[in-house]
Amino acid sequence: MQHASPDHSSIPDVVTDASGEKLARAATIGRGVPVLAFDVGGTDIKSALFDADGTALGLRRTPTPVSGGAEGLMERLAELADELKEQHPLVVPEAVGVVVPGIVDAESGIAVFSSNLGWRGAPIRDLASARFGMPVAFDHDVRAASWAERVLGGAREYANSVVLIIGTGIAGALLIDGRPYMAGGYAGEIGHSPIGEWPCPCGARGCLEAVASAGAISRRYAEATGVSIGGAKEVISRVAAGDEVAGQIWNEALDALTLAIAQLTAVIAPDAVVIGGGLSRAGDALFDELRTRLADRLSFHRIPQLVPAELSGNAGILGSALRARDAAEGKA
Amino acid sequence: MQHASPDHSSIPDVVTDASGEKLARAATIGRGVPVLAFDVGGTDIKSALFDADGTALGLRRTPTPVSGGAEGLMERLAELADELKEQHPLVVPEAVGVVVPGIVDAESGIAVFSSNLGWRGAPIRDLASARFGMPVAFDHDVRAASWAERVLGGAREYANSVVLIIGTGIAGALLIDGRPYMAGGYAGEIGHSPIGEWPCPCGARGCLEAVASAGAISRRYAEATGVSIGGAKEVISRVAAGDEVAGQIWNEALDALTLAIAQLTAVIAPDAVVIGGGLSRAGDALFDELRTRLADRLSFHRIPQLVPAELSGNAGILGSALRARDAAEGKA
Missing domain, CATH: 3.30.420.40 (ATPase, nucleotide binding domain)
Incomplete structure (x- = not known):
C-alpha cells in the first residue's frame, strides 16, 4: 500500500x-x-x-x-x-x-x-x-x-509488530506478517495479560494495565499519598524531583511493562513494539528505561525495536x- | 493438505x-x-x-x-x-x-x-x-x-494454536492462521518467557522452563529432598501419596504453566494449546488442573482448548x- x-x-x-x-x-x-x-x-x-x-x-x-x-x-x-x-x-x-x-x-x-x-x-x-x-x-x-500505524505511522517498517496504546487502560494489537491478526477479536489484550497477583476490575488477577497504564499510575499515586494530581505525566515529573512514592510507582509500572514486553519478545519475537497513548509522551523517560530493563532481563532473545506511535x-x-x-x- | x-x-x-x-x-x-x-x-x-x-x-x-x-x-x-x-x-x-x-x-x-x-x-x-x-x-x-501436529495430530482442528513440548526443557511453536509462524526463528520461546524472578541458566530471569519443565520438576524435587528420583512422573505420583514437598513443587509448576498459558490467551487468543512431551503423559493430573486454574485466573478472555499432542x-x-x-x- x-x-x-x-x-x-x-x-x-x-x-x-x-x-x-x-x-x-x-x-x-x-x-x-x-x-x-x-x-x-x-x-x-x-x-x-x-x-x-x-x-x-x-x-x-x-x-x-x-x-x-x-x-x-x-x-x-x-x-x-x-x-x-x-x-x-x-x-x-x-x-x-x-x-x-x-x-x-x-x-x-x-x-x-x-x-x-x-x-x-x-x-x-x-x-x-x-x-x-x-x-x-x-x-x-x-x-x-x-x-494506520502500519500503513502511515510508527510500524511502517516492521512487518511483525505489536502496537500498545497506553492511556487510561492498555490496549494492544498484533500485526503478523504485515497484516492485523484477528483471532475472533480476542487477541491483543495485553492490558489484561496477567503478570502478577493484584486484583483487576475485569475479574482476573495481575493484569498489566492495573499497574502500568497511565490511569493506574495516576490513581495509585493518589491512593498512596491522598494527593490527587493531573495524571501520570505529573507522577513522572515528581520522580525527577525526588518524590519517593512517585519513584516507586513509576518503577513498578516500568518493571511491569518490561516483563510484558519481555514475554512478547520470547513468544512472538516482533520486529518492533510500537507504543502510543498518553504514556508514550513521556519519551526517553519511558523508552530508554524500557530498553535498558529489557536488555537486563533477557538473554539470547531478539529484543524488538521500541518505537513511538506516530499518529497519536x-x-x-x-x-x-x-x-x-x-x-x-x-x-x- | x-x-x-x-x-x-x-x-x-x-x-x-x-x-x-x-x-x-x-x-x-x-x-x-x-x-x-x-x-x-x-x-x-x-x-x-x-x-x-x-x-x-x-x-x-x-x-x-x-x-x-x-x-x-x-x-x-x-x-x-x-x-x-x-x-x-x-x-x-x-x-x-x-x-x-x-x-x-x-x-x-x-x-x-x-x-x-x-x-x-x-x-x-x-x-x-x-x-x-x-x-x-x-x-x-x-x-x-x-x-506435523497441525497436519496429522492434536492441532488438526485448530488454525491458531500454540504447541508446547514439555520435557527436559519447554519448547514451543505458534501456528497462526494455519501456518507456522517464523519471525526469523526467534518466536515460540515460551520456555524462556520470563514469568518470575528466579535465575535461569540461559542468563535471563524467571524463565518458565526453570520451574515447569519435567526436567525442572524432577531436579527441584531432588534438590529439596536430597532424593534423586526417576523423573517428573515420580514426583507427580508422590503428590498423590501425600508427599508435601512434591505437592509444593508440582503446584508451583502448575501455577507457572497456568500463568504462561493465561498470557498466551490474552495476547494471542489461540484456539488451542497442544501440549506434548514427557509431562503431557501426566494426563488429567495436568490437563484438568490447568483448565481449572486458567478459568480461575482469567475473566472475559476466550480460554483455549487444552489438548494433548498426538504424535509424541x-x-x-x-x-x-x-x-x-x-x-x-x-x-x-
Whole structure:
C-alpha cells in the first residue's frame, strides 16, 4: 500500500487533540476513493469525510449517545454523515468505516462485547450496511489504529509488530506478517495479560494495565499519598524531583511493562513494539528505561525495536478510513 | 493438505519410543512422493525413508556426531541416507528434510544458534543441498513438530494454536492462521518467557522452563529432598501419596504453566494449546488442573482448548518428512 504524502496546506483546522501539530499532519491517508470514517469510543465519536486526496474534512469529536444501543448509534452516525455530506457536497463517499472498542469479531461483523457501550453480539456491520447503503468496513478501534500505524505511522517498517496504546487502560494489537491478526477479536489484550497477583476490575488477577497504564499510575499515586494530581505525566515529573512514592510507582509500572514486553519478545519475537497513548509522551523517560530493563532481563532473545506511535489520537479514525478504502475496493 | 489415513498393517516395527502404539500408528504421513527425513537432536538423530504411502521405513535413532560441526553432521546424514537407500532400493526419495534445534532461520536456511550442537550461523540448507543433490526442507525441530501436529495430530482442528513440548526443557511453536509462524526463528520461546524472578541458566530471569519443565520438576524435587528420583512422573505420583514437598513443587509448576498459558490467551487468543512431551503423559493430573486454574485466573478472555499432542516423540521426524514433501513440490 502507498504511504501518505501529507500536504501541509490542507491540514484540517478542527483537530483539537492535545498532541498538536504532528497529529494534524498525519490526518491524511493518501489518494484514493472518498470515504466516511467513524471512530466510536465510550465517551465520544470521531467523524470525518476523507476526500480523494486522503484529507480528513470536518474531523470532529461529538458525544457518543448514552442510550439507544447499536440502533441509536447508527442513527447518530447517519446524522453526522448527513452533516458532512451537506458541508462537502462534491465529495461523494463510496464506503464507510466504523471502528469500535471491546471484543470485535471483524470477520463476522459483530461487536461481541463492549463494557463501555453496553453491547453484546451487536451486528454493527449489517446495521451500518442497511443504514448507509454502501460497503462497510467494521473493525476494532485499536486494531484499526495499529493498521494506520502500519500503513502511515510508527510500524511502517516492521512487518511483525505489536502496537500498545497506553492511556487510561492498555490496549494492544498484533500485526503478523504485515497484516492485523484477528483471532475472533480476542487477541491483543495485553492490558489484561496477567503478570502478577493484584486484583483487576475485569475479574482476573495481575493484569498489566492495573499497574502500568497511565490511569493506574495516576490513581495509585493518589491512593498512596491522598494527593490527587493531573495524571501520570505529573507522577513522572515528581520522580525527577525526588518524590519517593512517585519513584516507586513509576518503577513498578516500568518493571511491569518490561516483563510484558519481555514475554512478547520470547513468544512472538516482533520486529518492533510500537507504543502510543498518553504514556508514550513521556519519551526517553519511558523508552530508554524500557530498553535498558529489557536488555537486563533477557538473554539470547531478539529484543524488538521500541518505537513511538506516530499518529497519536488520530490513529483510530485514520485506520477506520483506510479500512473503508479497502471495503470500497472489495477487500474488506 | 490431505490428512494421513494410517494403514495399521504397515506400522514400522522399529519404533521404540516409550509412548508405544499411538506413536507407531502415527508414523505415516499419507500418500505423496518418497522423501528422506532427519530430526537432528543434541544427543541423537532420527532418520527414516518415507515411501509413497507415507510410511516411515528404517526409522531409527543413532547418536549425533560430537565433533565436525555442520560438515560432520552432513557426512553422517549422507551415511544414514546411503544405508536407507541400500535397504530400500525401490524407494527413490525426491527431497530431504532436515530439522534441528536452537534458533533456526528457516527462510534463509541458516541454523543461527544451537547451544547443544555448538553452531552459529551454519548454512545447513546449502550444505544439505550440495550433499544430497535434491530439494532440501530445513526447519526448526519443534516448529516442524508443530506442523506435523497441525497436519496429522492434536492441532488438526485448530488454525491458531500454540504447541508446547514439555520435557527436559519447554519448547514451543505458534501456528497462526494455519501456518507456522517464523519471525526469523526467534518466536515460540515460551520456555524462556520470563514469568518470575528466579535465575535461569540461559542468563535471563524467571524463565518458565526453570520451574515447569519435567526436567525442572524432577531436579527441584531432588534438590529439596536430597532424593534423586526417576523423573517428573515420580514426583507427580508422590503428590498423590501425600508427599508435601512434591505437592509444593508440582503446584508451583502448575501455577507457572497456568500463568504462561493465561498470557498466551490474552495476547494471542489461540484456539488451542497442544501440549506434548514427557509431562503431557501426566494426563488429567495436568490437563484438568490447568483448565481449572486458567478459568480461575482469567475473566472475559476466550480460554483455549487444552489438548494433548498426538504424535509424541515422532512429531519432529514426521514434520521433517512433511516439509520435505513440500520442498519436492517446490513449496519450501
